[in-house]
Amino acid sequence: MNLNDQPRPWQLARRAEAMNPSAIREILKVTERPGILNFAGGLPSPETFPVAAMHAACAAILGEGSSIAKPSLQYAASEGLPELREWVATEMGKQGATVSPDQVLITTGSQQGLDLIAKVLIDAGAPVMVETPTYLGALQAFTPMEPHIESVDSDGEGVLPEALRKQLAAMPERPRFMYLLPNFQNPTGRTMPEARREAVLAVCREFGLPVVEDNPYGELWFDQAPPRPLLARWPEGVIYLGSFSKILAPGLRLGYVIAPSALYPKLLQAKQAADLHTPGFNQRLVAEVIRDGFLDQHVPTIRTRYHAQRDAMVSALTRELGPTGATWTEPKGGMFIWVRLPEGLNAQALLPAAVDAGMAFVPGAPFYARDPDMRTLRLSFVTSTPEQIDRGMAALAQVIREALSR
């Protein structure tokens, strides 16, 4: 080693050179100006957090005479709390998927599930397929492992089976997996219908392309539950990600991965190296909250709330943006609506004017792995009242009209 190498002591790994500040994160900072009507966030409504139930659970865990206080504060198994793993397996059974608790790995939010999957399945340069557009956080989780990300043409029902087939047939190397968010997708709000699920999986099976199915929003349906998960249709070919963030509270960072038995040990080892285990206290807290069927009462209240907010936003969009030539999705659940601005406009370029007019959205570009549609933007409808939604959409329409008239 040559002494002249010094003095700069730190040398970044190649993957870190490629890491850049999250576009969304920088955008969200701008939108946090007080008083702004903020449709940019990806946060669930804090009004849905069951504070009293959590308080009671904390008291049950930590109160005098509790036998679980110290165990819930001690180091714990990397797999997760047995009660939670069993609960997940049972719930998946209700959705038609046969899952053993041994296949369930409790994670520090489902974001960590994406990180572990990337570590275990992605080599530098290996292809990974995603929807167009796709969840930005997944792109961020995969990127450090340096995949070659391929975006599959998609419509309002998800990826197009024939486009997928053509793309796969032309690829020199089998992709490591395809990442899909079938229910009320972030960012578009779209849902894969029954026929599309079958058609896409038929192509996946044909080519031996495994699927990572991410389902943070599936419980937040408005009129009817979405079709059966992909996991139920192809148990050995699907890794499934679930989360308590949208049905209880994201600040607990509690999610889970369901993996085929062949992969589970590798994910578990990656989990152990990543943070030893998900906080045992949080796992116990959630297990206490949900154990007597609490979610059967609680989740319908979230559905009702978000349903009314979606209705308000669709009405406001129809009234305000309809005349401008913009188009939008009408999601059947979840938290987001995806807007496409009239021809000639650019959502990113429009944002400063929108913020000046008192409202904020997220431009759609960062959600594209490549070739972004610059006319798109994402609106969250769950943290604003109908009245705020009305004012916000009116402000957005005004900004669009001004941009069109220039």
Added chain:
Amino acid sequence: MNLNDQPRPWQLARRAEAMNPSAIREILKVTERPGILNFAGGLPSPETFPVAAMHAACAAILGEGSSIAKPSLQYAASEGLPELREWVATEMGKQGATVSPDQVLITTGSQQGLDLIAKVLIDAGAPVMVETPTYLGALQAFTPMEPHIESVDSDGEGVLPEALRKQLAAMPERPRFMYLLPNFQNPTGRTMPEARREAVLAVCREFGLPVVEDNPYGELWFDQAPPRPLLARWPEGVIYLGSFSKILAPGLRLGYVIAPSALYPKLLQAKQAADLHTPGFNQRLVAEVIRDGFLDQHVPTIRTRYHAQRDAMVSALTRELGPTGATWTEPKGGMFIWVRLPEGLNAQALLPAAVDAGMAFVPGAPFYARDPDMRTLRLSFVTSTPEQIDRGMAALAQVIREALSR
């Protein structure tokens, strides 16, 4: 793509092929037999967990009328709770290190800090230096990024400066960093004295070799606090890792990284991709517990307890193992004693007999990056009573005598 590639859908990344079940984990399973005197664990004593203070903090956060209930359950900033970051900066100031809260990243246990550092600094094949022996969890965190790990010759005061110098001079490539655990090291219990800190850092500065300083046990000193941290001596060349696991409770999974400003943004991006942020509820809980100087009262009680347990184990070792020719460290803090068996014995081979005799330890081999000293083993003294320690050491001595007589 060739259809004949199917049907096995999952292809592991190269790094995952190299992941193996943790040796320690498999060993710990054996030792969990009920009734066994278990000195194998790395757990703090649950008697030190401040359950009542945590219960009160939960009530303060979630109780009726609390203004922080919903914020503590919502998504939060990836950097961590400002109050905690400020607390860390202030505490480090008391130890002689000038740290800005902007340099503090709250992590999901300090294990996650190791994972983030590995992602940001290690390319496949890049050299990383470690002590001989070193903390197994660090090896597990680094391994997925495929470093070439070099073990530096060490004695009872840590790495040997001259050995380090020779090794560095002979290396074709500058190592990415050296990982050091200067206070009451896991597994040996040894502490780097003042002079050794200076001598090792002089070599590091000379060669431009940055340091990752891991300090989970520093507060657990018995007679006097350990020397100033390495961070205080070379701020731009040291990443520092701290933890609340050993002074409050590990089940909250709360640690922190202090990084030079130049590196912080990359670690932050890796953190965001890994789990978005450390559970906000846990951060708020700890901030509530510690804010009025709670630790000034609490940590001394842990010191007193562990001090008495160390004394009991050293006495028992002197009485029971002394005559066998075994040797051991006498740590000035922390949780572990490192034993070297008499010549000709092998700790791993001895374990089944020890378990049969009703006691368990961890063989030392997994703590070596290479060339393990098979005569070594680790004992934890913090989760057993003095009476259990007496019985356990007597059992170990008996097993050693039997092995020596064969």
